[in-house]
Amino acid sequence: MNKHNFSAGPSILSEYTIKNSAAAVIDFEGTGLSILEVSHRGKEFVAVCDEARARIKKLLDVPAGYEVVFLGGGASLQFCMVPFNLLNRKASYLDTGTWASNAIKEAKLFGEVDVVASSKDANYTFIPKNYRVGEDSDYFHFTSNNTIYGTEMRYDPDCGNGVRLVCDMSSDIFSRPVDVSKYDIIYAGAQKNLAPAGVTLAIVREGSLGHVERAIPTMLDYRTHIKKESMFNTPPVFPIFAALQTLKWYKELGGLEAIEKMNLEKAAILYDEIDRNRLFRGTVATEDRSIMNVCFVMNDEYKDMEADFGAFASAAGMVGIKGHRSVGGFRASLYNAMPKSSVEALISTMKTFEKQH
């Protein structure tokens, strides 16, 4: 049976990425060796790493003065690495969910943290607006897409006073164009829109570094990795190879404008069905709906059918649509590699289930 992979992350990757990665595990670019056993300093892999960084710069139109680095440890390590490098006295954070809140917790170890707004009391069902970022902030940190709750900020906020942005884009990077010049740091775990788990991407404005007085452990200092072009120590070779395949595929798709258009279409048809179908309802404020993670629950009068729909969808090939325990219900993650046909298959399942009940 054809599987439709709606997992929240690690999540669906393109066939192009998977096919080329599998081939490289057997023979990496004609070297006669597996990509799993080649030196990261060999010319073949250095070329892969350089090309991946260059393609990210091109795809996101990264301006001069910024560098792209590949790191280990996941986005969660960035929660402490960002304040280690940037937080002198005070930083502002927007609390839009579990990961935002985890980032806030780490920042507090390094200085004053102004949580400018939070939607925690409403179980993070909306993105707070009308907050003010003080001009004495070293940076303003936000999470562009909240994987667990299904809300998204599909824009680059403007603090209005020159304070630059730091963003955790783990679950929506490469889903739309971004104005990188507004940011000091953009970081993202790769395991949604880029590569298998094990590599984290950071885009860093070099001018933002070197202004804190604390000693920074070498591996946690972005300058270490920028200077050595992500080769200070052994980088996660295979995930970087896979990332390059995804980046090539994005070029073929027509770049981020084209990808955003596809993402908007996929999300629109699913949200339309949720709004139409008498069994289901969305869980978040309409204007803040994520186009990456679509969260929905059974309407109250059908609440006892939740397990039934889960089993029915699973039998129809839907994978990973169980909602996070913080929200319940269902979550369909529609990352870049998710084909529209899979979204249509899910919609069809919802329609059939509605007819049967």
Added chain:
Amino acid sequence: MNKHNFSAGPSILSEYTIKNSAAAVIDFEGTGLSILEVSHRGKEFVAVCDEARARIKKLLDVPAGYEVVFLGGGASLQFCMVPFNLLNRKASYLDTGTWASNAIKEAKLFGEVDVVASSKDANYTFIPKNYRVGEDSDYFHFTSNNTIYGTEMRYDPDCGNGVRLVCDMSSDIFSRPVDVSKYDIIYAGAQKNLAPAGVTLAIVREGSLGHVERAIPTMLDYRTHIKKESMFNTPPVFPIFAALQTLKWYKELGGLEAIEKMNLEKAAILYDEIDRNRLFRGTVATEDRSIMNVCFVMNDEYKDMEADFGAFASAAGMVGIKGHRSVGGFRASLYNAMPKSSVEALISTMKTFEKQH
């Protein structure tokens, strides 16, 4: 042509590991999905991660009170993570090479560091002996195998005063049995004897944690990862899957005693040839020779043939035998997965080259 992969790391993995990893990139255990796109919280991968940790405990005979965790960031991140968690006032370090020296640099950010001995002045060509570890040390840190210089401590040192050990075993873990009970922490980047690059293994004595007063960022606190069984955040899924394959293969080989025996044999025949062949000589003190990384140079009178031998060996299928720039000459890494037949092929190349000159 058959390639013989002598790379220092990332390095040769068993055919078993590579074959099974390639298959899982196409279909992970009959799920119909690639291992690259499955949730780390799915039951199939949780089972993989648990089994890998359990097999490590069994293989190394890890006593009660210790836990095994998989981390990101490489062994270099452990250089700061160890003192973050263990260094209260003073720690002792043995300086046996580049990585030991990098570990010392990071520890100095956290407290007093007593470098009990160093062979730096001799370009790290031997392992210092007769040093004394003060009983006021929180721990004694050493690097069991020095990949760059080709020296190795194939024993668990005894400080004689109850001070426990911390060891970077990145390049010789699983090459021999170890008495884990002497250690507070053993850590190892996976990319030599375990898996492709991207995951780091730590074996931690739980009783050693929680005795420092400093605040530890969540991701740098071993307790975070122990408590969540390496699932606090998304772990490097694919490298952990590959690690499990290697661990299964080690069981088939007969465990660490059997593996050590094979390693000793492989190293012995190569060192014998280096000692016999009039063109070459080893670079380190005989008693400290590593069985993982065999470093050798041309004898002085044949020094100008170095590039020629490199090209000759390369034409015969030898990969990755160029020595590190700190030593020059050649380095043949004989990790667990290296078949004796490849070592014999290298020896044959050395003999042929000798006859021709």
